[in-house]
Amino acid sequence: xQSVTQPDIxxxxxxxxxxxxxxxxxxxxxxxxxWYVQSPGQGLQLLLKYFSGDTLVQGIKGFEAEFKRSQxxxxxxxxxxxxxxxxxxxxxxxxxxxxxLSFGAGTTVTVRA
Amino acid sequence: ETGVTQSPTHLIKTRGQxxxxxxxxxxxxxxxxxxxxxxxQGPQFIFQYYREEENGRGNFPPRFSGxxxxxxxxxxxVNALELDDSALYLCASSSSGGIHEQYFGPGTRLTVT
Numbered sequence: 001x002q003s004v005t006q007p008d009i010x011x012x013x014x015x016x017x018x019x020x021x022x023x024x025x026x027x028x029x030x031x032x033x034x035w036y037v038q039s040p041g042q043g044l045q046l047l048l049k050y051f052s053g054d055t056l057v058q059g060i061k062g063f064e065a066e067f068k069r070s071q072x073x074x075x076x077x078x079x080x081x082x083x084x085x086x087x088x089x090x091x092x093x094x095x096x097x098x099x100x101l102s103f104g105a106g107t108t109v110t111v112r113a
Numbered sequence: 114e115t116g117v118t119q120s121p122t123h124l125i126k127t128r129g130q131x132x133x134x135x136x137x138x139x140x141x142x143x144x145x146x147x148x149x150x151x152x153x154q155g156p157q158f159i160f161q162y163y164r165e166e167e168n169g170r171g172n173f174p175p176r177f178s179g180x181x182x183x184x185x186x187x188x189x190x191v192n193a194l195e196l197d198d199s200a201l202y203l204c205a206s207s208s209s210g211g212i213h214e215q216y217f218g219p220g221t222r223l224t225v226t
Contacts (some may be wrong), residue, residue, distance in 0.1 A: 010196040027165070043117075043203055066177075090155050095162070099169035100146070101215060103155030 002027040002093050006104035013081050014112050021076040021093030021107050032094040033074040034101065035065055039087045047089075050074065061085070086111040115140055117206050117218035125224045126166055126194050130181030134189040134221045142216070144168070144209060145187040146180060150201040150220070163209075191223075199225045 005024045013019050025031055032051050033095025036044040055067040065076045072090060088108050092101040118137045126132050144163045148156035158171035162181035168195050175191040185206075191198055201222050205215035 003127065039122075043219040044205075046214060049214060092155075099161045099163075100158035100171060101148075101156075102158070104147075105153075105155050 002095060002098075002102045004091050004102055004104035006089075006091055006095050006107050008107045009105070010108045010110070012110045012112060015083055016080050019030075019076075019078045019085070019109065021027065021089050021109070023073065023074045023076065023104060024072050025091070025093045026072065027093055027095065031093065032096065033065075034092040034094070035059065035063070035074075035076050036092060036103075037087045038090065040108075042087045044090065047076070049102075050078045081109075081111055083111045083113070085106060085109060117204060117216055119204050119218040120223050121220070121221060122134060123222045123224075125226065128194055128196060130194050131192045132163050134191075134202050134204075134223070136187045136189070136206075137217060138187070138204075138206035139149050139216050142173045142206035142208050144207045144213075145181055145185065146207070146215060147189045148178070148203040149173075149203065150199070150203055151197075156203055159172045159189070170203060175182075182201055194225045201224060210224065 003026045034049045035047040047063050050067045088106045090106045091104045093100045120135045146161040147159040150156040160170040161168040165181045178190045181187045201220040203220045205217045207213040207215045
């Protein structure tokens with residue numbers, strides 16, 4: 001069964017500093033990987049996805065993520081954080097012939113001035 | 114292009130009652146997935162509907178049921194509500210059955226007392 005681990009429950013970062021959120025997945029075949037962001041009281045917004053090809057993927061809002069098969073990881077990065085990036089971030093994994101996304105427990109990002 | 118919409122926004126029910134939540138999929142999408150997000154957790158997959166048929170189901174009891182209509186909108190029904198059913202219920206639409214980019218609605222916050 002597929003699963004996702006987000007090791008960091010909460011991260012605090014200064015505005016303008018870089019951000020990296022960790023995601024490790026467990027799946028037997030090539031996974032489909034996603035990062036979503038959720039602002040308080042809101043639904044989930046897709047930041048980026050990886051299906052195949054280039055292992056470094058670019059997303060919206062200046063985010064990027066790198067798929068590393070050898071480490072079963074799909075970490076999310078942003079070079080310079082803005083106050084509006086404060087939110088909860090979820091990593092999710094799916095399978096090509098599956099129908100569901102499996103989500104991690106999320107990482108809450110706080111941005112300090 | 115209209116995004117995914119859900120109604121109602123908030124709902125308070127009593128244990129043992131029944132509830133119906135509604136979701137309108139994004140224009141051009143024929144697949145709807147439902148997720149339950151308990152407080153402080155990632156979303157958990159309930160089921161997916163593709164072209165009016167249940168396409169897959171997560172680990173939820175039969176008292177969680179659904180429908181998809183010819184216009185691809187969907188309902189989630191929960192019978193015999195329990196306190197643990199209190200959660201944010203998220204609907205996501207996509208352009209085909211299975212794993213593809215899923216676009217989420219804002220959710221319905223259900224409180225069971």
